[in-house]
Amino acid sequence: MSLRLSANESDREQVLTHLRAADAQFVPPLSQRVDLAAYATKLCAHAERDEAWQDGALVGLVATYCNDRDHGAYISNVSVLPALRGQGLGDALVRQALARARERRFPRVGLHLHPDNLAAFALYRRHGFVPGAVEGEQLTMTLTLDRP
Numbered sequence: 001m002s003l004r005l006s007a008n009e010s011d012r013e014q015v016l017t018h019l020r021a022a023d024a025q026f027v028p029p030l031s032q033r034v035d036l037a038a039y040a041t042k043l044c045a046h047a048e049r050d051e052a053w054q055d056g057a058l059v060g061l062v063a064t065y066c067n068d069r070d071h072g073a074y075i076s077n078v079s080v081l082p083a084l085r086g087q088g089l090g091d092a093l094v095r096q097a098l099a100r101a102r103e104r105r106f107p108r109v110g111l112h113l114h115p116d117n118l119a120a121f122a123l124y125r126r127h128g129f130v131p132g133a134v135e136g137e138q139l140t141m142t143l144t145l146d147r148p
Helices: 012-025 036-046 089-103 118-126
Strands: 003-007 048-054 057-065 073-080 108-113 130-135 138-144
Touching (some): 003 089, 012 036, 012 073, 048 089, 057 089, 073 089, 089 108, 108 118, 118 138
Parallel strands (some): 073 108
Antiparallel strands (some): 003 048, 048 057, 057 073, 108 138, 130 138
C-alpha cells in the first residue's frame, strides 16, 4: 500500500466520505459543528486541497483558503484517517499547504482549533504556529511566513 500526495484532485463525494471517516478525530467531532455535506461542497468550491491517497481513497486532507492576501491564508481542515495517524502524513500535508502559501506570497497563515485538541496543537507548533487568543471555544494560531 503506497501513499500518494497530490493537490485538488478530490471531488465533493470523496471529500465527504473522508470527512465522515475522520469525523471522530476532531475535538469536538466535526459533525457537531458543521453540516459535513455542505462543508465538503464549500471546500471543493473554495479551498486549496492538499491530499493523500491510498488505493484510490482519500486518506489525508488539508484544506486552505487562499483568497484574501491581506488577511492571509486560512487552514480550515487538517484530517488524516485514524489508521494512518502518527506516521507523519499530517506533517507532510501541512508542509505542502504552507509551501503553496509561501509561493503565493501570503504574509501569514491562520487557523482555529479547540484548546483540548492536543495532537493538532502539537502539529501546528512543530510548523511554527504561535497560539493567540481564545475566541469562544476556539484557539487562534498564526504563522508568519517568510518569503520564498
